[in-house]
Amino acid sequence: MDRPSGHAATVDRRPGNHAAAMDRMYRYTRHIYDITRKPYLLGRDRMIAELDVPPGGTVLELGCGTGRNLVAVARRYPDCRLFGVDISAEMLHTAGATIDAAGLTHRITLSPGDATAFDAASAFGLPRFDRVYFSYAVSMIPDWVAALKEADRLTAPGGRLAVVDFGDAAHLGALPRRLLHGWLALFHVTPRVDLAARMHTLATGRTVRHTSLHGGYAQIGTIG
Template sequence: MSHNELMDKTYRFQRYIYDATRKYFLLGRDRLIDSLEPKPGARILEVGVGTGRNLLCLAKKYPECTYYGLDASSLMLETAKTLFTKKGLTPPKLKEALAEKVDYRELFDVPEGFDYIIFSYAISMIPAWEESLARGVEALSPHGTLSVVDFGDQAGHPHIFRTFLWKWLGFFHVHKRFSLLGSLEGLAIKARAHFEYESVVRNYAWVAHVQLGQEKTS
């Protein structure tokens, strides 16, 4: 089974209850959204856009930006389109693609690059996740920001909680990415960019940013 087929299979029915259920355990998404302050006209791409919930939050707040979303699942993209049209908003430009395989600028015909690229709980599902992060940094505009929110290492939680969490997440093809912060910091150093991160609920999740044109690693 291809990865696209696997993602369609995973979300065929889940997508109808996705937004109602995920708000309880995909923590930190709103923190990431609130940390962005796009200027009018900014180009914002979400990789692994899912139901479009994050872009919808941004589009309501910043209607004068242009939105783009890519996902491996055509069914999730269908749901994202419906979500926007139901709210009377123009849907983002949506493309079915594998994050680790495509050039984001070419895919959306945006040679100038994106001002913001978001990976929200997608890195833990993308097989070649480091490759997709590198592609993300390459696709930023000169002062662009790449932002990631995903599961952390839960270092501040009991062992039993961690064991149960990862067993359960395994059913959804979610994998540990405990080297995420190190990888992002490495990309930031290479791109002479600023790197910062914060822990959400004792490392349940991490929110991290790589900002080009602002070298200073913390």
């Protein structure tokens, strides 16, 4: 697989930082991640179906994890080019294997990188993309607002930024909501309950759509 190294040297993996924490978390669980997460990472395929990638378009996933979503996007939109970024070297190993197994190495390129500050031009030779998305990643990025701003910067004019992630669980009831958010906190996951408001702030005249799914368990937000 062609994996540009343009951003590899800038990912700080010293003990105590986010990259090192993600590597520790996923060093072993990456092997069973997709199987164990499938029942509760809801809304991913709906978000992919609504990306509406233009013919020959470019798609960037920030926090690409195991590569599961990149493969799904590639199959749904067979003439687009795809790019994936993750701060975890462990996850990128799994993503590479996933993409290899799917026979999609000619269409999907990976790079290590920080979603809050990513030099796409150096890593991929492209400064912006027709579609940029996060799938259950902003809830794990400490400075998620900076990541959202960076994703917006990487979205081409007339393009679309999409996010699917855990929601506020507002309609699940007080006890289920506390139990869900308490359980997620054990995995360093924090639902971004003000995602819609942050997207409206970024949009500056562009269309924002926000959908709450399954009683607020999950949410999908788009700009553009």
